[in-house]
Amino acid sequence: MLLSAAQMQRVDATAVEQGINSFELMCSAGQAVADTAVELLQNRSGTFLVLAGPGNNGGDGAIAAQELAGRGYQVVVVRFLVEAEAGMASGNEAELRDADRAFAQWRGVTFAYTLQQEQVDQQLREMIDQSDVIIDALFGAGLKRPLQGLVAQLVEQVNMACAKVLAVDVPSGLNGNTHGVDGVCIKADTTVTFFLHKPAHFLYPGRELCGRKTLAQIGLSKAQLNPDWPLCVLNEPDFFLPALPVLGQEGHKFDRGHVLVRSGPLQSTGASRLSAQTALECGAGLVTLASSNEALSVNAAHLTAVMLKPCDNISQWQLILQDQRINTVIVGPGNGVDAATRGCSLAALQADKHCVLDADALSCWTNTSDREQLFEALLAARYTAILTPHTGEFERLFGELSDGNDQVQPRSRLHLACAAARLVKAVVVFKGADTVIAAPDGRSAINANAPPWLATAGAGDVLAGVIASLSAQGMSAFEAACAGVWMHGQAAMELGYPMSAEHLATRLPQVVHALSPVNKKGFGETELVKR
Numbered sequence: 001m002l003l004s005a006a007q008m009q010r011v012d013a014t015a016v017e018q019g020i021n022s023f024e025l026m027c028s029a030g031q032a033v034a035d036t037a038v039e040l041l042q043n044r045s046g047t048f049l050v051l052a053g054p055g056n057n058g059g060d061g062a063i064a065a066q067e068l069a070g071r072g073y074q075v076v077v078v079r080f081l082v083e084a085e086a087g088m089a090s091g092n093e094a095e096l097r098d099a100d101r102a103f104a105q106w107r108g109v110t111f112a113y114t115l116q117q118e119q120v121d122q123q124l125r126e127m128i129d130q131s132d133v134i135i136d137a138l139f140g141a142g143l144k145r146p147l148q149g150l151v152a153q154l155v156e157q158v159n160m161a162c163a164k165v166l167a168v169d170v171p172s173g174l175n176g177n178t179h180g181v182d183g184v185c186i187k188a189d190t191t192v193t194f195f196l197h198k199p200a201h202f203l204y205p206g207r208e209l210c211g212r213k214t215l216a217q218i219g220l221s222k223a224q225l226n227p228d229w230p231l232c233v234l235n236e237p238d239f240f241l242p243a244l245p246v247l248g249q250e251g252h253k254f255d256r257g258h259v260l261v262r263s264g265p266l267q268s269t270g271a272s273r274l275s276a277q278t279a280l281e282c283g284a285g286l287v288t289l290a291s292s293n294e295a296l297s298v299n300a301a302h303l304t305a306v307m308l309k310p311c312d313n314i315s316q317w318q319l320i321l322q323d324q325r326i327n328t329v330i331v332g333p334g335n336g337v338d339a340a341t342r343g344c345s346l347a348a349l350q351a352d353k354h355c356v357l358d359a360d361a362l363s364c365w366t367n368t369s370d371r372e373q374l375f376e377a378l379l380a381a382r383y384t385a386i387l388t389p390h391t392g393e394f395e396r397l398f399g400e401l402s403d404g405n406d407q408v409q410p411r412s413r414l415h416l417a418c419a420a421a422r423l424v425k426a427v428v429v430f431k432g433a434d435t436v437i438a439a440p441d442g443r444s445a446i447n448a449n450a451p452p453w454l455a456t457a458g459a460g461d462v463l464a465g466v467i468a469s470l471s472a473q474g475m476s477a478f479e480a481a482c483a484g485v486w487m488h489g490q491a492a493m494e495l496g497y498p499m500s501a502e503h504l505a506t507r508l509p510q511v512v513h514a515l516s517p518v519n520k521k522g523f524g525e526t527e528l529v530k531r
């Protein structure tokens with residue numbers, strides 16, 4: 001599970017209400033920071049510079065400093081205070097008490113600066129240049145506004161320094177609620193965080209700014225989580241494995257679903273074939289490609305196990321949709337941005353099938369009334385549909401969500417995907433290097449296994465195919481989308497660079513195979529009975 005900065009602060013408060021000592025949490029956090037800092041030095045001797053902010057993030061830094069000094073390392077501590085007279089004058093006494101206690105335990109020298117100071121001076125510059133590891137304990141979950149003045153300059157200096165940088169909780173400047181950076185931010189080599197990761201660690205730009213991520217347990221537990229918080233997870237097999245299709249010994253191909261894919265016209269049939277082929281190879285029992293008569297021979301020349309059905313107009317499409325054995329439909333890949341794609345998308349949504357709308361089925365709603373028609377059909381659909389927009393498609397479809405006056409500004413891809421999913425009651429797979437999968441009930445997952453070479457022509461068609469395949473085999477829309485996105489990334493990782501969508505489609509079955517519980521059951525084994 002992932003927690004926003006605000007949720008993490010709530011966890012902290014709940015822990016205190018439940019009798020957990022907050023200073024002990026800070027001590028555990030500081031020790032974890034020290035452990036990670038030592039790892040960064042790689043068993044060499046060296047100087048640590050702790051840059052400590054005015055809040056508890058700074059307190060973690062002070063504990064780490066004492067721990068490192070106790071282990072014999074040379075440590076320099078710089079504390080940045082809200083005012084010259086330490087934090088106690090700031091009106092944040094309760095917040096600062098632990099940090100002040102942490103500083104009271106620090107036995108070394110503290111160089112104190114006020115945040116109001118204008119410039120990074122020569123002394124500070126030299127301390128940065130002479131350190132081997134800089135511990136960024138400036139701001140964590142309590143960051144409220146862009147960094148300015150002295151700290152902004154400081155961050156720029158740190159980012160230019162040769163020293164390794166260890167960020168405490170989050171790199172300072174990364175906002176744990178908006179998941180974004182407004183202005184400057186520390187670029188860390190390693191980030192150590194506590195209890196649970198935050199979405200900002202896995203969404204861009206945070207994923208890159210964090211460097212390597214380590215998680216430390218400091219004495220918090222699930223007992224401090226609010227069960228009403230919507231689930232947000234890192235998309236990993238542990239999350240979706242229990243939902244993967246299970247085959248019965250006497251299973252029939254129809255038990256594994258029948259996927260219908262709408263083909264593109266004669267000049268653009270490849271995309272839908274990629275989807276269809278992937279759907280079949282990832283385990284769907286049957287796959288049918290509905291193709292115009294004009295494109296039939298081209299499609300036939302490339303397909304073997306995927307079945308073909310002629311379909312020249314909406315009535316023929318509707319007729320095909322009446323086949324009760326077809327349980328899942330893909331509309332969009334290579335289909336064309338036109339009225340026919342709109343009509344076929346609406347018909348699929350109205351046909352009581354699991355629907356994956358991709359590519360042109362997301363771009364064809366060019367005006368407001370078109371979009372309203374789609375949204376109404378999505379809201380009325382019997383099964384939760386799956387939409388797979390990349391950024392351009394998302395903006396065309398849900399543009400107005402980006403300018404909404406939500407409490408959290410600016411809105412991250414996670415917020416946008418969740419808002420869109422709620423709005424249209426569909427699973428939204430907001431594709432990108434940090435794909436977000438959001439369900440209408442508020443659940444969300446951030447995917448982090450996709451390599452950059454996955455951004456290649458046709459990869460989206462393959463993704464639609466694997467998601468539809470899993471959906472056809474009985475997985476719920478959200479879990480099918482999560483599993484499909486992860487498998488897609490894993491197949492690309494296994495192939496390496498360079499890679500084409502065709503390779504991806506042929507690699508995916510191996511990924512499905514490796515994860516599938518059916519391959520661990522030993523069907524077909526003969527049991528030898530000794531007499």
Ligand SMILES: NC(=O)C1=CN([C@@H]2O[C@H](COP(=O)(O)OP(=O)(O)OC[C@H]3O[C@@H](n4cnc5c(N)ncnc54)[C@H](OP(=O)(O)O)[C@@H]3O)[C@@H](O)[C@H]2O)[C@@H](O)CC1
Pocket residue numbers: 008009011012025026029053054055056057058059060082092095115138139140141142143144145146147148151168169170194218220
């Ligand atoms: N949660 C847990 O379980 C545990 C959490 N722990 C640690 O606590 C950290 C959270 O601590 P925190 O809440 O005190 O916030 P923190 O990030 O130190 O900053 C607040 C201070 O910064 C100031 N300030 C903010 N923005 C600013 C800006 N742009 N420019 C200048 N100033 C700015 C703000 O001032 P204000 O805005 O109130 O005037 C306030 O003084 C968390 O990240 C983790 O490291 C662990 O110890 C143990 C368990």
Ligand SMILES: [K+]
Pocket residue numbers: 057136137138139140167168169170171172
């Ligand atoms: K930090």
